[in-house]
Amino acid sequence: CCGDEKALEKLIREVPRNFITYGFKNSNDFQITGLTQSVDGCEFNLKNNLDNSCFKFSVPLHGEHNVLNVVASIIMSIEEGLNIKHISEALLTCKIVERRFEVISNNIFNKGITLVDDYGHHPKEIKVTLETIDTVWKHNKKIVIFQPHRYSRTKALFNDFVEILSEIDDLILLDVYPASEKIIKGFESDDLLKAANTKNNIIKADGVEDALLKLKDLVSDHSLILTQGAGNTSALAKLISQYQ
Template identity: 30%
Template sequence: MNIKGKEIKTAYFIGIKGVGMTMLAQFLAESGVSVSGSDNPENFMTTKVLQKEKIGVLAPFAVKNIPSKVDLIVYSSAYNAENNVELKHLLAKKFKPLLLIYAVALGEIFSQYDGLAVCGSHGKTTVSAWLGYVLYKGGLSPNVLVGAAVPQFKGNILKGRSRCFVAETDEYQNKLQYFFPQGVLLNNIDYDHPDFFKTEKDYVKVFAEFIKKIPSQGFLVFNADDKIVLKVSADCRGQKISYALHNKGADYRATDLSVKNGRQYFSVWEQGKNLGRWSILLSGEHNVYNSLAVIATAKKLGMNFFDIKKTVLSFTGTERRLQFLGKYQGALIIDDYAHHPTEIRATLAGVRTMYAESNIITVFHPHTFTRTKALLGGFSQSFNDTNELILLDIYGSAREKQGGVSSLDLLQKIKKNSPNLKISHIPTLEQVTEYLKAKVTKNDLVLLMGAGDVFRIGENLLKK
């Protein structure tokens, strides 16, 4: 593999356990590069993927970890010379290997293919994995990089033989600036990451600038029900392909949604032509939108509707997206990554529809102080579809360990909006685990929700 004019035979990752870093490390390993890395000693959700790929991980961070001979070093944006001894050592050296931050490294690889960027505030992981799976089953041999493990893949990625490269691309810290796509899937734009984007205008601008980079021979697949997406799509120079549930002018539409026997059913229309009833295994209206994005893109890339319909149905999802972990005392334990008010509402609505008879106990782990504070009003109106809500203490990121808001502030806001909701604040994962052990019965559904390590509650409950 060649990056920035240099042949890469060996690569070392600083902060390799991050989901994006694991994704890229696995892709390089599958491409024949010898890969190793370093991180903190704790187990992460990516640990099993790295072990399965036989990628060596050294812990903790230390200068002695750095290989004496290595072609490429990739480092996570969570680290810098002030908080990481390995980076501090490397940046002080006069002669060093090719040293790239994660987003730049991924962008360099992406540019060597016919890159298809999946972006937007919500649904990136599901759409990337779903599209990759459909294209793979359709014989297109795509390269696919997803920010979560996919049970129907080998870890987070698919290494294909074609020039097609599907990548989940993240707007945070304006990582989109490093990508030059042939095609873009844009699912939605909904203000997030207030620690980096100080205003909604700043946030939208990143997507608007990204859409302008699509070449005239490229294409944009976009959600025409999202008013902000509809506005920024006007600046696309390439072909525009729209999908919607409500906008009757969209190229692809889904109508007459229903749920039966654990599946969602809906009619699909292409430019006014009825393509019949389709079904998917994933719950929630948001996943109907996700499926339309996949259907429209797969058709654009040459697949026929018969094969698309068959493979869209058989996709089972990704880890940490409504992932069934098991049963405890007869109760269903489900884990989900939702950490934004819109995601929480969509996920809970889907769970309520799919499990109408269950007593839903939601355990929410607020993620970062800045997000919780900036979106406090939205969070307070997001839990109407749960029977009980447990709030953990806020999960701080590597960049912030405390802030001007607490879970008790959120609790008071939710109580004001939903006075009849049973809600409690239980600070730690261990305390919540003990609470659930004493409480749950076979009629309960425990939904673990958040972008941090709330999934560990499920692991602890299901330990044999």
């Protein structure tokens, strides 16, 4: 289990089972060190603090969150007796799950614009996605198109959404994807728009087609576009991907 997660500390103590922990902290059994990220993916060292061995891995995925998932798979493979060399070679060919920081194109509108599509719709998921973009594409103009998912989630995490959305310089906000829920007044996209930091460029789009039109006005050469959310944003990403 991921030893970096505070919520698991109590669980580990209460469950009568043997645990192997992993993460970035040096208190873990398996510790991730020397992580570097580029447009091609991640490289990192995995130190086994149980026997002081250390191995280097490369994976064509982005983000600390994906590295944590990869390390869990590595440890499971080691426990099942797989050879480190074979594990390392297999990781070089692994493919990202669709909509999990999926880099769809690097030449949208024929302007060297990168398009990333991500399913995350919780404030923490949005945060780690933005952190990954800031690490790898730090010099690119970033445009985020976000669609909240469910009115109940927007209500429960309203302040968290406002906080993370206020950090985005250029944001196109779609209406809440209801997922069969009825509208909850006071917790619609317009309310997020009003509460977010007005210093940033945050605009509302009335549907996928309107979002595309507004996007065309914002992009410049070598921008990065992120479509974020669990609703119609995947359809928008497919629509944008046609312009290359």
